[in-house]
Amino acid sequence: MSANDETENADTTVVAEPSVTEQATPDEKASEAPIADDAIPAAPKGGRRPMIAGNWKLNAGGADGCDLALAVARYAADHEETEVVVAPPFTAIAAVSNELYNKKSDVGVAGQDVYWEDSGAFTGEVSASMLRMAGATWAIIGHSERRQHFGETDETVVKKVAAANAGGLKCIVCVGETLDQREAGQTLEVIGRQVSAVVGELAKSGGDGVIAYEPVWAIGTGKVASPEDAQEIHGAIRKLLAETDVELAEQTRILYGGSVKANNAEGLLAQPDIDGALVGGASLEADGFGKIIEIAAKLARQGKNG
Ligand code: 13P
Numbered sequence: 001m002s003a004n005d006e007t008e009n010a011d012t013t014v015v016a017e018p019s020v021t022e023q024a025t026p027d028e029k030a031s032e033a034p035i036a037d038d039a040i041p042a043a044p045k046g047g048r049r050p051m052i053a054g055n056w057k058l059n060a061g062g063a064d065g066c067d068l069a070l071a072v073a074r075y076a077a078d079h080e081e082t083e084v085v086v087a088p089p090f091t092a093i094a095a096v097s098n099e100l101y102n103k104k105s106d107v108g109v110a111g112q113d114v115y116w117e118d119s120g121a122f123t124g125e126v127s128a129s130m131l132r133m134a135g136a137t138w139a140i141i142g143h144s145e146r147r148q149h150f151g152e153t154d155e156t157v158v159k160k161v162a163a164a165n166a167g168g169l170k171c172i173v174c175v176g177e178t179l180d181q182r183e184a185g186q187t188l189e190v191i192g193r194q195v196s197a198v199v200g201e202l203a204k205s206g207g208d209g210v211i212a213y214e215p216v217w218a219i220g221t222g223k224v225a226s227p228e229d230a231q232e233i234h235g236a237i238r239k240l241l242a243e244t245d246v247e248l249a250e251q252t253r254i255l256y257g258g259s260v261k262a263n264n265a266e267g268l269l270a271q272p273d274i275d276g277a278l279v280g281g282a283s284l285e286a287d288g289f290g291k292i293i294e295i296a297a298k299l300a301r302q303g304k305n306g
Contacts, residue, residue: 032100047304048253050269050296051087051210051276053172054283055112055140061071065092066099068286073105075290080106083276085172086283087112087140090126097135110138110172113146116159118167128167139164141192143174144216154197158280161201161209172210172255172278173198175237179217185213188236194238199244207251211237212278220257220280227267227274233275262291269296270304291301 060068065088076084087110088096097109105203131139141164144158157173164171175194177187195211202209213233215225225233234254242249256268257278268274276296283289 027073048251048275049083050081050300051083051085051253051255052293052296053087053110053255053278054289055087055278055280056089057280058089059284061089061091067097068284069096069107069288070099070103072289073100073103073107075104075293076107076247079293081297081300082293082302084293085110085138092133093131093136108138111136111138112140113137114141114160114164114169116163126170128164132168137170138172139169140172140174142216144176144219154194156193158197158201161198165201165205169207170205172212174212174214176214176216182215182217187233191233191237195240199241202252203245203248207248210253210255212255212257213237214257222259224259224264226261227271230268231271231273234271238273260292262288265292265295269299
């Protein structure tokens with residue numbers, strides 16, 4: 001059973017209360033072509049361009065990833081109001097980037113992690129410059145699965161964000177509380193600590209950085225934060241950013257992640273401080289993911305954040 005099966009089988013009830021109890025072979029083209037920062041349109045005047053990012057996790061790491069990316073690209077092309085990013089496993093980044101480049105697609109490619117050293121004796125690691133050479137322009141950093149299972153800490157997250165900045169990658173920095181922390185009333189404290197750790201580095205990237213609020217209890221469980229609860233945390237994150245830099249707070253997109261699907265995306269994306277979604281399981285199925293892209297574009301056209 002894949003992670004996606006588990007997600008699809010899960011209950012999709014929106015949790016309303018604040019306290020939740022409940023392949024291609026990489027080829028030479030990859031290093032020369034797909035780095036296309038200029039191809040990404042600037043945020044629309046007076047608002048933040050919504051972003052829908054698909055974190056494929058440990059899935060779609062070969063030719064299946066190319067097929068998925070091309071299907072996503074078709075939805076993205078029809079809904080340019082939405083910035084679309086996909087995060088394949090490292091093995092598929094070059095091939096996916098190539099396919100997207102060949103189709104002249106603006107869909108961005110992200111690494112699911114990045115190491116802070118650029119090169120050397122660090123078996124198994126991948127650096128920012130390597131991701132760039134493979135065609136990625138983004139890196140997801142500090143995902144809760146890396147914090148939980150691979151010893152990621154606020155300290156390593158900051159080092160990675162700094163390395164990404166230095167290496168020309170834009171960051172999607174993940175923050176989020178566990179169920180225990182939420183039930184202990186520590187949500188804002190935990191989020192505050194995680195955001196404060198990276199705000200200095202985010203400020204250096206001039207508003208290009210993205211924060212993803214992903215409550216750990218909502219990831220892969222089918223339990224979704226209610227739009228109001230999510231908005232409360234997103235608003236708090238933006239306030240925290242504003243304490244460092246008001247412009248940074250206005251520019252930084254804050255995505256929600258955790259069991260986002262086509263049937264619950266609209267309420268979340270309509271919130272003023274929810275600028276998009278970081279989607280796991282539902283990003284592995286192009287039509288459902290495409291529907292989320294479409295919803296974000298529709299809301300943007302209606303002037304959300306405008
Ligand atoms: P799910 O959408 O499968 O809950 O995963 C969310 C996530 O972890 C995205 O990074």
